[in-house]
Amino acid sequence: MACCLLYHGDVVPKDVNAAIATIKTKHSIQFMDWCPTGFRVGINYQLPTVVPGGDLAKVQKAVCMLSNTTAITEAWARLDHKFDLMYSKQAFIHGGDAVGQTHTQLVSEGFHGDKKVKKTQNKS
Numbered sequence: 001m002a003c004c005l006l007y008h009g010d011v012v013p014k015d016v017n018a019a020i021a022t023i024k025t026k027h028s029i030q031f032m033d034w035c036p037t038g039f040r041v042g043i044n045y046q047l048p049t050v051v052p053g054g055d056l057a058k059v060q061k062a063v064c065m066l067s068n069t070t071a072i073t074e075a076w077a078r079l080d081h082k083f084d085l086m087y088s089k090q091a092f093i094h095g096g097d098a099v100g101q102t103h104t105q106l107v108s109e110g111f112h113g114d115k116k117v118k119k120t121q122n123k124s
Contacts, residue, residue: 004040008048009061016041
């Protein structure tokens, strides 16, 4: 599986190499034996951007890891289940009212349009 580490800010290659070594030795991320694992690294020395009034704090460095995994299906399933719970409580319905959609349009075209895709995928 491939991993890409994208660094921003006050980061030096020595720290990046140490982080990769830690990832490999601690086994907090499980890699398959049958698949070679390579790390792509990008370093942008510009400090991470902060939106004024936003939720994120100003920091000197940040990293984002992108990786492909088959475990993502479980994460999406959990997210979908949580959304269904919120939707059953009529959460998010006001958003459709704001753009002029009816409840029926939201159900058929918007929020649960992904259910049609899932049903189609499960049949094949």
